[in-house]
Amino acid sequence: MERFHGQALSWEVRDGVLELQLHREPCNEIGSLMLEELERFVWALDDLVETAHVVIVHSVLRCGFSAGADLRELYERARDLSVAERTAGVRGFLERIHHVLNRLDATPLVTIAAVHGVVFGGGLELALACDLIIADKMARFGFPELRLGLIPGFGGIPRLKRDLGNGVVRDLLFTGRSVNAARAHAAGLVSQLAAEGQALAVARTTAAQIAKFDPTVRRIAKRFIKPIPYEELRQEIDLFCELFARPEVMENLRRFVENRGPFPYLP
DSSP: OOEEEOSSEEEEEETTEEEEEEOOTTTOOBSHHHHHHHHHHHHHHHHHTTTOSEEEEEEOSTTEEEOOBOHHHHHHHHTTSOHHHHHHHHHHHHHHHHHHHHHHHHOSSEEEEEEOBEEETHHHHHHHTSSEEEEETTOEEEOGGGGGTOOOOSSHHHHHHHHSOHHHHHHHHHHOOOEEHHHHHHHTSOSEEEOTTOHHHHHHHHHHHHTTSOHHHHHHHHHHHOOOOHHHHHHHHHHHHHHHTSHHHHHHHHHHHHOOSSOTTOO
């Protein structure tokens, strides 16, 4: 399927470039609907490999790329369950999103996240599964999960460790603060900086450059330079579920859900 339009995302192949567009209000939170459509996308990837060279993931929402996991949905589904039931539920969700991001990570296509605005939590983890991150200069990156009593659960820690020095990783995880695009570029998280509003245009230019070269060479190079840390990813799921079982987490989620500010996920 070379074209799809869903409630949370859409995709289309044009001139050898597969563009995955996120458009789930209010800020591309990754909940059950987004996950279902992401699963549909990665199932289609095997066939799309024959017609595309590059994948570009981007958002059309003004707020940014993605605010991360849908914490309101998570809380509403978990609040009336026993500890064992809610932990089993979150484990099932994590295993599904890990499968999606591992498939995106491993696809032989070159993948580019073109990001702007908020790139937080699960949104950053989605970007980290891509080969390249091209960022609008106004983008901000962060893992605010610590404020909820959690660690990133969609594969963020192993993928950060794969790509960056441990000092940067610890700073993001221990402080919960966000960093701007310039600092993310200096640390090696972002491969290219773009002017405000130009990340997608730069990603398209980069995709055209990538498409000039032999796809077999690209695939071999990708397998060599981008190993997937499967064992650490499985460990992350276990650690997240262990933390999620604590009553403090549900209380933190309740406070988040009851926050009436326009952007409760911002630090």
